Amino acid sequence: MDLGIKGRIALISGADSGMGKETARLLLxxxxxxxxxxxxGGTLDEAAADLKRLGDVVAVTGDVTKAADVAEIWRQVREQLGAPDIFVNAAGVTGATGDFLEVDDAGWLETLDINLMGAVRMCREAIPAMRKRGWGRIVLFSSEDAVQPYVDELAYCASKAGINSLAKGLSKAYGCDNVLVNTVSPAFIATPMTDAMMRKRAEEKGVSFDEAIESFLEEERPGMVLKRRGKAEEVAAAAVFLCSERASFINGAGIRVDSGSVFTVAS
Known part of the structure; x- marks a missing residue:
């Protein structure tokens, strides 16, 4: 299928591994x-080296919690490739977890700063050039947790609910300029982040890594009827579709890639 975006320029945050890297691969x-x-300090250079055989790739380090870094990221990308037509926000962390009464302000603020405000800062840089050209695609990575919160991950859940609201608001504000903003909501995907979660679970329960995954699915994610972790490329496929001309009438929407994890019809 021709996606109609050959020659476009994309910037992907959180792209050194997992879903961000796989989104880059499919876009290339x-x-x-x-x-x-x-x-x-991560694996960004390795990711870029791995992807270079597929097309034009540049790598720029920066911290989305720092306004100066965000401005510099965009400056360098514009200088090396041009102004991006596509922005995919895959940067994020699990953040502070545990009993609500035991998570302090610092834990909440760090989680919100990375997951929500990081997206805000990056979108602020992305949108002006897209509006000027009359074409843009923004895909923000949300989560099943945004609409189905889990009591030990409330800071993360709130940050992703914020992402949904941000995307909907931006879609209304800039859709008239053909800048389309949507979300992808994964659930329990095989990434370095969930690997770390399962290693911790395995250690706590005294079981193997695979047994930790099996028990997590059974006890914590019973709605995932396929009974496995998702693959990063399965999420990336949805994100890239939303970046394409094939999705030219989709705005302010969200695609769940969650094996049915969310029990309700609410979006």
């Missing part, structure tokens, strides 16, 4: 020129 296969960004 569609003929998009891609900039990757993530925090320093």
């Amino acid at each position: 296969e569609a003929g998009v020129r891609v900039a990757l960004t993530d925090k320093d």
Whole structure:
């Protein structure tokens, strides 16, 4: 299927691994020129080296919690590739977890700063050039947790509910300029983040890694009827579709990639 975005320019945050990296891969296969960004000290350079065989790739380090870093990320991408037509926000952390009464302000603020305000800062940089050209695609990674909160992850849940609201508001504000804003909501995808969660669970329960996954699905995610973790490329496929001309009438919407984890019909 021709996605109609060959030659476009995309910037992806949280792109050094997992869903961000796989989104970059699929965009490159569609003929998009891609900039990757993530925090320093990770595997960003390795990700860029792995993807370079597919097309034009640049890597720029930066911290989405720092306004100066965000401005510099966009400056460097514009200088090296041009102004992005597409922005995919995959940067995020699980953040502060545990009993609500035991999570302090610092834990809440850090989680919200990365997951929600990071997206706000990046969108603020993305939108003006898109409006000027009359074409833009923004995809923000949300989560099943945004509409089905879990009591030990409330800071994360709130940050992702904020992402849904941000995306809907931006879609209303800038859809008239053909800047379309949507979300993708994964559930329990095989990524370095969930690997760490399952290693911790395995240690706490005295079981194997695979047994930790099996018990998590049974006890914590009974709605995931496929009974497995999702694959990063399965989420990336939905994100790239929303970036394409094939999704030119989709705005302010969300696609769940969750194996049925969310029990209700509410979006």
